[in-house]
Amino acid sequence: MAMRRVPFFLTYVFLWIPILVVVGMSFNAGDSPFNWGGFSFRWYGELAADEEIRQGLVNTLIVATGSTALSTVLGTLLAVGLARHTRSKLLDAVATLPVILPDIVLAIGLLAFYALVQLTLGLYSVLLAHAVFGTAAVAAVVRTRLATTDPSLEEASRDLGANGFTTFWRITLPSLAPGVVAGALLAFTLSVDEFVIAFFTAGPQSPTLPIVIYSMVRFGVTPEINALATVLLAVTFTAILAAQRLTRLAGSR
Amino acid sequence: MRRLGERFTLLGPGLGYLTVLMVVPLALVLSYSIFQRGRFGGLIYEPTTENFARLFDPLYLNVVVTSVKLAGVTTILALLLGYPTAYAITKLTPKWKTVALIALVLPFWTNFLIRTYAWIVLLSPAGLVNDALTGWGLIDEPLQLLYRQPAIVAGLLYAYVPLMVLPLYAALERMDDELLEAAANLGAKPARAFFSVTFPLTLPAVFTGCVFVFVPSLGNFVVPELLGGGQTAMVGNLVRDQFLKARDWPFGATLALAVVAMLVVLLMLQAWSARRLAGDGDA
Amino acid sequence: MTLLSINGVRRKFGDVTALDGVSLDIAEGEFFALLGPSGCGKTTLLRILAGFETLDEGTVTLAGDDLTKVPAHRRPINLMFQSYALFPHLSVAANIAYGLQREGLPKGVIKQRVDEVLERVGLAHAAKRRPQQLSGGQRQRVALARAIVKRPRLLLLDEPLSALDRKVRAEMQLWLKQLQHEVGITFVVVTHDQEEAMSMADRIAVLNHGAVEQIADPVTLYGSPATHFVADFIGANNFFSGTAVDDGLSTEVFGFLPARGGVTGPALLAVRPEQVSLTGDLLTGRVLDVSFYGGLSRVAVLVAGHDTPVLVHQHGAPRVAAGDAVKLGWAAEDAVVVRA
Numbered sequence: 001m002a003m004r005r006v007p008f009f010l011t012y013v014f015l016w017i018p019i020l021v022v023v024g025m026s027f028n029a030g031d032s033p034f035n036w037g038g039f040s041f042r043w044y045g046e047l048a049a050d051e052e053i054r055q056g057l058v059n060t061l062i063v064a065t066g067s068t069a070l071s072t073v074l075g076t077l078l079a080v081g082l083a084r085h086t087r088s089k090l091l092d093a094v095a096t097l098p099v100i101l102p103d104i105v106l107a108i109g110l111l112a113f114y115a116l117v118q119l120t121l122g123l124y125s126v127l128l129a130h131a132v133f134g135t136a137a138v139a140a141v142v143r144t145r146l147a148t149t150d151p152s153l154e155e156a157s158r159d160l161g162a163n164g165f166t167t168f169w170r171i172t173l174p175s176l177a178p179g180v181v182a183g184a185l186l187a188f189t190l191s192v193d194e195f196v197i198a199f200f201t202a203g204p205q206s207p208t209l210p211i212v213i214y215s216m217v218r219f220g221v222t223p224e225i226n227a228l229a230t231v232l233l234a235v236t237f238t239a240i241l242a243a244q245r246l247t248r249l250a251g252s253r
Numbered sequence: 254m255r256r257l258g259e260r261f262t263l264l265g266p267g268l269g270y271l272t273v274l275m276v277v278p279l280a281l282v283l284s285y286s287i288f289q290r291g292r293f294g295g296l297i298y299e300p301t302t303e304n305f306a307r308l309f310d311p312l313y314l315n316v317v318v319t320s321v322k323l324a325g326v327t328t329i330l331a332l333l334l335g336y337p338t339a340y341a342i343t344k345l346t347p348k349w350k351t352v353a354l355i356a357l358v359l360p361f362w363t364n365f366l367i368r369t370y371a372w373i374v375l376l377s378p379a380g381l382v383n384d385a386l387t388g389w390g391l392i393d394e395p396l397q398l399l400y401r402q403p404a405i406v407a408g409l410l411y412a413y414v415p416l417m418v419l420p421l422y423a424a425l426e427r428m429d430d431e432l433l434e435a436a437a438n439l440g441a442k443p444a445r446a447f448f449s450v451t452f453p454l455t456l457p458a459v460f461t462g463c464v465f466v467f468v469p470s471l472g473n474f475v476v477p478e479l480l481g482g483g484q485t486a487m488v489g490n491l492v493r494d495q496f497l498k499a500r501d502w503p504f505g506a507t508l509a510l511a512v513v514a515m516l517v518v519l520l521m522l523q524a525w526s527a528r529r530l531a532g533d534g535d536a
Numbered sequence: 537m538t539l540l541s542i543n544g545v546r547r548k549f550g551d552v553t554a555l556d557g558v559s560l561d562i563a564e565g566e567f568f569a570l571l572g573p574s575g576c577g578k579t580t581l582l583r584i585l586a587g588f589e590t591l592d593e594g595t596v597t598l599a600g601d602d603l604t605k606v607p608a609h610r611r612p613i614n615l616m617f618q619s620y621a622l623f624p625h626l627s628v629a630a631n632i633a634y635g636l637q638r639e640g641l642p643k644g645v646i647k648q649r650v651d652e653v654l655e656r657v658g659l660a661h662a663a664k665r666r667p668q669q670l671s672g673g674q675r676q677r678v679a680l681a682r683a684i685v686k687r688p689r690l691l692l693l694d695e696p697l698s699a700l701d702r703k704v705r706a707e708m709q710l711w712l713k714q715l716q717h718e719v720g721i722t723f724v725v726v727t728h729d730q731e732e733a734m735s736m737a738d739r740i741a742v743l744n745h746g747a748v749e750q751i752a753d754p755v756t757l758y759g760s761p762a763t764h765f766v767a768d769f770i771g772a773n774n775f776f777s778g779t780a781v782d783d784g785l786s787t788e789v790f791g792f793l794p795a796r797g798g799v800t801g802p803a804l805l806a807v808r809p810e811q812v813s814l815t816g817d818l819l820t821g822r823v824l825d826v827s828f829y830g831g832l833s834r835v836a837v838l839v840a841g842h843d844t845p846v847l848v849h850q851h852g853a854p855r856v857a858a859g860d861a862v863k864l865g866w867a868a869e870d871a872v873v874v875r876a
Contacts, residue, residue, distance in 0.1 A: 195364075449634070
């Protein structure tokens with residue numbers, strides 16, 4: 001009985017040890033990322049003063065906000081359309097492809113496409129690219145929500161004389177709201193974290209935060225990254241727990 | 254007529270967007286693989302099979318084989334670790350189940366580069382793992398853990414193991430407990446009941462998990478670079494180099510297609526196992 | 537000869553008492569039914585017999601051997617699940633062979649026994665199909681075949697007819713009874729449907745709130761219910777309350793009403809609608825409603841001083857109309873007095 005639990009505990013130890021080490025080391029006063037030299041907030045100070053990281057963060061937030069807005073509208077409409085207005089397997093596949101496609105394939109495809117239409121790479125090229133998987137993510141989440149809502153509500157609305165637009169706006173959308181919010185949160189988090197597609201489609205003057213981190217890590221290990229990792233972890237954890245609360249609240253209503 | 258307009262309003266924007274920014278780019282990748290590379294990195298629109306032939310050049314074939322091997326080992330380890338983990342989660346009380354699932358996805362939601370970076374800190378000669386091993390007197394000298402293939406596997410496993418656990422958890426949670434009771438009632442010991450009922454019924458999820466781990470592992474270029482020290486290249490590194498350094502887009506596209514081809518094969522295997530389970534196969 | 541003996545079995549889930557000291561014996565070769573409303577504890581008892589549930593107190597023995605120490609997979613008891621619980625990834629034949637493979641029988645023997653049982657349940661043509669491709673009635677026969685092919689000492693059937701539509705039910709009922717005769721296995725049916733129990737079982741145990749109310753053959757259960765619950769749960773009944781006296785019941789409003797006795801103190805008189813005649817002299821009333829059901833007419837009679845209408849069944853077409861004044865009566869041997 002106890003033996004059977006071993007892989008379970010192993011998985012969690014494996015998942016959490018690196019995170020705990022990084023968080024612990026972020027409060028290290030010494031210069032080494034490995035050896036403990038006393039407690040301090042020194043690296044948080046250096047982090048706050050780092051212009052490159054701040055610019056990367058601003059870029060990332062612009063990309064994530066823009067692509068999330070775009071994805072939420074496109075993905076919600078697409079989810080309702082796919083669930084209620086078609087049975088085409090092909091359209092289903094197109095809508096789920098971005099989720100299973102390896103990121104590097106989409107990245108080189110977009111790079112080739114931008115080159116073909118002679119679009120200069122910048123922030124918006126990343127934003128447009130992120131909206132591809134964002135749309136698929138929102139559509140997927142909203143569809144699982146749609147599967148649990150009763151289509152007869154919409155039929156009742158039509159029966160009572162509402163047109164398609166009114167029905168969508170007054171009946172469909174409100175019942176989907178928790179799904180839409182969850183989908184938007186997912187799209188936002190995916191975009192903030194995304195590195196590979198951004199790496200291929202960002203202009204040289206507009207690196208997102210993951211690209212900044214990548215170049216920092218590549219040029220050696222600095223304790224500043226520990227501090228940055230801890231801040232990002234705190235933000236992500238809060239966002240996930242908030243999302244969890246939110247969906248539970250929405251679910252219990 | 255009204256329905257048609259509605260359908261277009263709902264489906265049009267999203268599908269249009271995905272067509273322009275996904276279907277067309279993928280078609281481009283597909284088409285590049287049969288064209289030739291120009292002298293200054295451009296394209297010559299003359300069909301050739303040379304790119305596919307180059308896949309079998311020992312130089313590149315070696316990379317492909319190594320990648321498949323490393324991604325394969327990662328996938329098997331993820332399955333060995335992930336299946337019992339998913340199984341243990343389904344046995345928890347509802348409250349602990351939520352905690353376990355959140356604790357599973359939280360590391361997954363932290364930035365991928367930072368997760369990889371954490372392993373550098375852990376595995377480096379002065380890092381925690383070596384500290385622990387020397388501290389317990391298991392080794393005298395720090396081991397060279399970083400910049401070796403096992404470090405790559407550790408990094409990939411760390412990145413993708415939740416993607417194995419989640420589909421398995423969903424499938425195990427859906428399992429009808431009465432089927433296991435039926436197996437016991439018919440004389441099957443718990444272990445036998447597991448291998449003759451639970452495992453076959455979760456096989457589609459096993460394949461799904463394997464696709465979710467194997468395919469991104471194959472296309473990953475960050476982990477081999479940061480944890481492998483650039484000494485072991487994987488397909489992802491080759492693709493990146495062909496596009497951003499060598500500017501040989503046709504060959505890069507061909508390599509990417511090889512990854513997609515493996516994805517398609519695995520997806521077909523998954524669909525086949527799911528169909529078999531549904532009983533459509535042999536009527 | 538007693539095959540299964542259940543003695544003082546108790547089981548609590550938190551604050552809920554599922555079984556409160558249940559004792560009963562089931563004889564070899566018997567067709568036995570555990571009957572009761574949902575939540576009466578019959579499912580818990582069934583799961584204890586199958587070995588999926590433990591008991592807090594009491595003993596269960598099968599042919600004299602303590603059953604509670606035997607793990608589920610070693611018990612010579614098979615269960616036909618209410619949901620059938622057929623393995624979706626195995627063909628019909630493989631589902632049936634599953635239990636025999638666990639016994640380690642040679643392949644040839646397994647094949648022969650599977651073919652035999654498929655023949656018996658009339659599904660030889662469907663051996664290679666998956667359960668999902670069968671109708672409800674066919675699935676049930678597979679579930680039954682999978683259980684009886686093991687030749688258990690005891691076969692448990694959990695609500696065996698509940699998932700079937702009316703027509704198939706009637707066929708199945710007959711078929712199950714015949715099958716039990718042919719294979720000679722002891723059957724225990726668990727059901728909430730009194731008709732199902734009455735029509736098939738040799739003996740029935742009526743359970744309520746985790747306790748046995750009465751164990752008897754169907755005719756006794758119907759004609760001489762031992763408790764108010766049994767009288768009410770099985771078939772339709774008219775009840776009058778009062779105090780038990782010799783040869784009947786003494787009531788405040790109607791005076792003495794004749795019935796078979798046996799109890800003392802506050803009591804209820806129960807009389808079946810078909811035993812009440814419209815030409816008696818015990819009660820007077822007015823016909824409230826008449827409905828005709830082909831072979832039978834149901835007459836509801838409003839009796840002053842009684843809060844529910846008295847039901848009367850008449851053979852054939854109704855001979856009274858709503859509004860008619862009638863006199864009701866019954867023979868003493870057709871009514872029974874039970875504790876209130």
